[in-house]
Amino acid sequence: MRLGLGVAAACAVVACAPLCAHAAGTIKIGFPIPLSGPTAVYGQPVLQGAQMAVAEINAKGGVLGKKLVLLPRDSKANADEAVRLSRELIIKDNVDFLVGTLTSAEAPAVSTVAKENKIVFIAPTSKSTILTDAQHIHPYIFRISSNTDVEGLAGATEMARFKSVKTVATIAPDYAYGRDSINAFIKALAKLRPDIKIVDEEWPKLGEADFTSFITAQMSKKPDAVYCSLFAGDFVTFTKEAKPRGYFTAIKNRMVDGAEVGTTDEAKALGNDYPYGIIGDAYDPVVWVGNEPAAHKKFITDLKAFTHAKYASGWSIVGYQSIYALADGIKKAGNTNSDKVSKALEGLTFDTPVGKRTFSVKSHETFAPEYWGVMAKEAAYPFAIIQNPELLPTSFPTN
C-alpha cells in the first residue's frame, strides 16, 4: 500500500514535470465574463473572439516566445462575482493580466481589483464613462469599446440628419448604461439641433418583460422620432410589442438605437419581425454588403470556421481586439511586467480587422467609433443588415 502511494506520488511528479515546465513559458490571462444568465448571449461571443485571437497568436509562436493561455470564468454579469473571480485568478492562478467583463456593473468593480494588485486589465465592452473618467482612471485599466459619450454623439449625429424632426422621445433601460447614454445623447443633440425638443423619456427596467404600457404612454406624446438604448432580449420584446401597436408607423421608422441592435445577433433573433428602416449600430456589421475591407472579410471567414456558426456574431470583434492590443503591448514592453506593459499601452496604436485603434494617454480608451446605418432587408439574408455601414462619430476627444 505504502509502495503504491509512493509510486503514485512519483508518477504525479513525473506527470507534472512537462506541465510545470510548460507553465513557465506561458502568459496567463484571466477572463471573467458572463457565461450564464441573460447577458451570456454576448459574453459568449466576446470570449470566442478572444479565444480565436489567442489561437492565432499561439499558432505564430506566441508573444516573446511564450504561449498565451486564456482562463475564462463565469462572472454571471454580477459585480461581486466578477471581483471574487478576479481576485482568485490573481492569487490562485497567478494570471499575468485580466481581460473581460461585459457590463458596466462588473468592469468598474474589477478595475479596482486591477489597481490594488497592479495588474493590467482590458475591458472590451463596458461603455459607462465612469470606468476611465478623471476620478477612476489608474495606470492599469484600458478600454476597447467606445464610451457612452461617444455613442450619444454618434446617435445625435444620426438624429440631427432628420431635418423635419422637431420633437424626440427617448426610451432606455433604467440603470447606469441607459441613463449615461441618454444624457450624452441629449447633450450632444442640444448642440447639433437646438430646435429639437425632448418630449418624453421612458425608463423600463433592464430585462423588462412587458413594454406595452411604456409604448402607449410614449405614443400619447406623439414624438416625431425616438432615440432608444434598448438592446438584446429587451429590444426583441420591445419590438414585438411595439410593432402591432403601430409604434414604428407613427414615428415613420425614425428611430435611432445606439445599443448594438445592428448586430447579426439581434437581427437574427427578430427575423422578419425586425423594424426595417430604423437606424442601428454595431461594433462589427459582420454581414457587410458593399466595400468590405479585406481584413474584415478574412476575420469573419475565420470566425465562422472557429465558432462553427453560419453567421458570425457582431460582438466577437471586441474580444479579439482586446487580446491583440494586449499582445502588442507586451511585445512593445519586452516583458510581462504590468507596469511596463501599462506604459507601453499608453498611446499604442494597434491594428484590427476594422481599422487602427489608439489608446489615449490620458484616459486609456480608444474612443472607438461604431458602424451605423439604416437596417434594411437584403435578399440574400433572412434578417436585417446595416445598409452602407458608416463609421460614427467622425470626431471625438483625442487627448
Next chain:
Amino acid sequence: MSGSLVFSQFMGGLTTAMFLFLIASGLSLVFGVMRVINFAHGSFYMLGAYLAWQAVQWVQPSGGGFWLAAIFAAVAVGLLGAVVERFLFRYLYGRDELYQLLFTYALVLILGDAAKFLWGVGQLSVSAPPLLSGSVQILGTTQPLYSLFIVVIGPAIAFFGWYALNHTGVGRMVRAAQMDREMLDALGANVGTIYTGMFVFSAFLAGLSGALVTPIESIVPGMDVLIIVQAFIVVVIGGMGSFWGTFWGSVIYGEVLSFGILIFPGFSLFSVFVLMAVILIVRPWGLFGKPL
C-alpha cells in the same frame, strides 16, 4: 389625459395582468392544495417557451404551426410535471418550508442550465400566428389582435378553473384535500393521484403561458427567474392559494404598473411594491386569502 390614452393604458395593463394570471394561477393552485411554494414554476414557464420555439422549427421553419407548437409545449411541460411530482416532489409534502425552498430552487438552477445546454444562450423569437398578427382600431387606439386574444383567454381559464373546483366531483376532492388531507385519505380517496393531477395541471398552465408569451416576448435564459418574482407578488397580493385572489391580484398589479408608468415615469415599479407593502400591512393574508 384623454379618454383614448386611459383606454390604451388600461388595455396594456390588462394584457400584462392576464399573462401574469395564467402563470400565477398554477403557482397558487399548487400552494393552495399541496402547501408547497414551487419556485420552479417559472422554469416550467421558460421550458414552455423554449419547447414552443423548438416545435415551430420542426413543424415549419418559416414560422407557421404556432397553435400546434403551443399545445405540444403545454402537454410536454405537463408530462415533465408528472415526472417531477412522482419522483421528487412526493418527498417534500409536510416538510419544513426551508427544504421546499431549497429543493425547488435547486430545480430552478438545474432546469435553467438544461435549457442553456439544449438551446444555447442566444435570444430566440417566435412570430405571432398569421390569424392574430394584425391589429384593430378601438376608441381611437390601435390594439393588437394577439393582446385581445390574451385578454379573452385569461378570464376563460379563470372561469374554467373556478367551475372545475366548485361544481365537479374532482373539484370537490381537490377542495377536500386542501382542507384535510388525512381525513380524505382515511375516507379511501387516493390523495396521491389528486396531488399528481393538480401538479400536472399547474405545470400544463405554466407551459401553456410560456408558449403563448413567445409571440410578444423574446425567449432568453433568465426569463424563469424574472417571471417567478412577479407571479409571486401577484399570489401574495391576492392571497396564497386563492384562485380568484390570484385573478384580482394580477389585474391590480397590471393596472397599477400600467398607470404608474404614465403618472410616475421612472417610479412605476416602486408603485407596485408600495401597493404590495400596503396590502400586506392591512391584510397580511392577502386580499382574498384567509388568516392563517
